[in-house]
Amino acid sequence: MKAEPVPDPLPASADSQKIAALRRTKFVATSALVLCVAVFAAAKLMQASYPWLGYVAAFAEAATIGGLADWYAVVALFKRPLGLPIPHTAIIPENRERIADNLGRFIETNFLSEGPVREKLNEVDFASLVADWLSDPQRSQGLSRFVARLVPKTLAAVDQSGLRGFVTQRVVEQVNRIEVAPLAADFLAAFTEDRKHQKIFDELTRAIERFLKDETALETLRDKIRAELPSVFNLFRADAYLLKRIVNSAGTLLEQARKDKNHPLRHEFDAFFSRFINKLRNSKDYARRAERMKQDLLARPQFRELADDMWGSFKHFIEQDSQAENSLTRKHLSGMFVEIGRHLAEDPAIRADMNRGFVVALASFVESQKSGVSAFIADQVKRWDLTQLTRVIEINIGRDLQYIRFNGMAIGGLAGLALYIFERTFLTN
Template sequence: MSQQDAVASTGFVVGDKDAEVKLAALKRTKFVAAAALGLCVVVFFVTKSLEGSHPWLAFVAAFAEAATIGGLADWYAVVALFKRPLGLPIPHTAIIPENQTRIADNLGRFIEVNFLAPGPVREKLNEVDFAALVADWLAHEERAAGLSRFVMRLVPQTLGAIEQSSLRDFVAQRMLEQVEKVQVAPLAAELLSAFTDDRRHQKLFDEFTKVVGRFLADEQALAVMREKIREELPSLFNLFRADAYLLKKIVASAGSLLEEVRADPDHPMREEFDRFVRKFIERLRTSKEYARRAEQMKQGFLARPEIRDLAHDMWESLRRFIEQDAASENSMIRAHLANMFVEVGRHLASDPQIRADMNQGFVVALASFVETQKSSVSKFIADQVKRWDLGQLTRLIEMNIGRDLQYIRFNGMIIGGLAGLALYTVERLFLIN
């Protein structure tokens, strides 16, 4: 016999020890109930036949007669739940098989109303510390490493999806649009203002003096300057090499001035440079002309094809780096991801406020999901019950609750017998002279 046939005939899978135990107990209880009913019948006939010689047996016969009737009535009631008694087409029998659709619908609605209502769902969800579970899971280094490996395995598919979609162009376009909205002149003013705090711009002035000093020490530059001086001087002065004299004086004076400026942090030239920078920053911040020129420069800069291709080049470089790193056995990104997951788990475990906020978010999200899906769950349960095989459904229900139902037959025989004995006693005491 195949496993499928075994399920169809017995209602459970072969090898299911719990089901086998339940089925054996049901069979034993049925046998005992049937034997008890048969015993009542035998006792009734025996006592009736001996009643004439032993009058007291009439009480036993009354008990046995009523117990037989009670046992038969309860047998009928129990059997009628699952099948037609003796196969007869008696109305209102085989209740479970005949009402499978109604039972399925009512079961689905019962679960939807009583188990999936917003109140009970939220109450149950509030008992679960989702954030602690997430924190414990992430803080485990092996799990964090496994999660990072899983994330990195998704990298090629993710990059491919981005390549095939318009997401890359969309992001590039949004970035350019955001840059276009930036007012360059005020931003430059703020940057320069931050740069000039504590006179840090004087370092730039120092570098300028060094450049001028190197220029004055350059032989080719000095030759060009001497030639310019010679051109401006009268010819008579050139006969006395006045150009060389003037050049020497100019270079010496300039060099001396540069040395003084570099040595004195409060030199007037430095103060003049400070005033120039402050004035320039103020003009950047307030001048409409400066703002217009800055915007023109920005638009011209953004209009260049190199800038339009910059986002594409940056994406290509980033994609190659990520793909190469993901394929490496010693992936830096994977290691950093694992460490990040562990740190997130530890910080989450140590911050009760974040955990409380996360748990509240989980409750709201899951409760909302259950609320939107509970009708589908109800329908799913009803559809599943409707698709159950009638015979298997009956056997499964009988196997799980049939043993308790058989005790109803015992109770019926006992209660019926006692009721019959009481009625017979009343009859003998009060109705018979």
């Protein structure tokens, strides 16, 4: 496995400062150790002349031992002291894989467990962030441009993937399952509730009046009347008289019906609609007829062609509009996003629901991926360059470790002095 460089979280200037501080601390700690050795040697040489220097020698001796022991311990973390192959030294380099695995498990257990993750996610108001972002017109415009660019590509992908044919087939299958007659009955019943069907009656009366005023239609009616009357009546132009009477009577009747909202013809029209709706709902014969009409319509190639034409027109419009400078698609999308943001900001209940959804989704994602994160961290640490890894750790915590040497000399010296005093007080005659 090829070693990777260790990522440095600090800039070069910060590293330089830490290295300089580490070197100063090492120099001072080593100087203190050398001073302890020198003081010990001097005190021992002059102890015969000055007995009280025995206390100084005991302190310096124990401090030297403590300093050496802690120097060994600190060095053993990163490398082998004096290059000697002493067991259990160079602890970090020698145990890199175990440290990497433990580090990954530690992060997985303590930072990515479900409880802490949900607790942290609950502190974030995701819905408010979304609302604030969408409410900004500039951001919504940017989002609308992004979506508008994606739509033509999405439509092209739908064409190439065969998804359109699949959707069309599913739609046809769903239409086949629909019972047309009851559906039409419900539609007409809703249509007649507020008497909208009476507008049809008005248009029918106007159409009949226009027919009765059409010269060609009147001539046709006159020919029919002439053919039915005996020849003697035709000599007296009875056909013209009858036609005039019929047209005038019909026109008067239709005009009265159109002006009178309670005219008997209107009631008859209501009754006709009511009977027709009832038959659509209950008549098996009407149901069969409606089903045949539906099947005939779906079987016609024109139906498929119409669907293809509608899809092609829609796709062409989207492609052209998305590239236009004043795109209607982008305009409506931008307004819709801004409106969504405003409504979301004003509705705490929806925001609360959204936040719960975000927490559940993100927590579930972290829960499903945390073992992968643990393995990823361990693999990354294992791939780091050993020399650089040791350098990074030493730079960041080495200065604190050097203070252990100071503490070792101080505590060791005090312990040695205490033992020397105990020896002089209780064990010497």
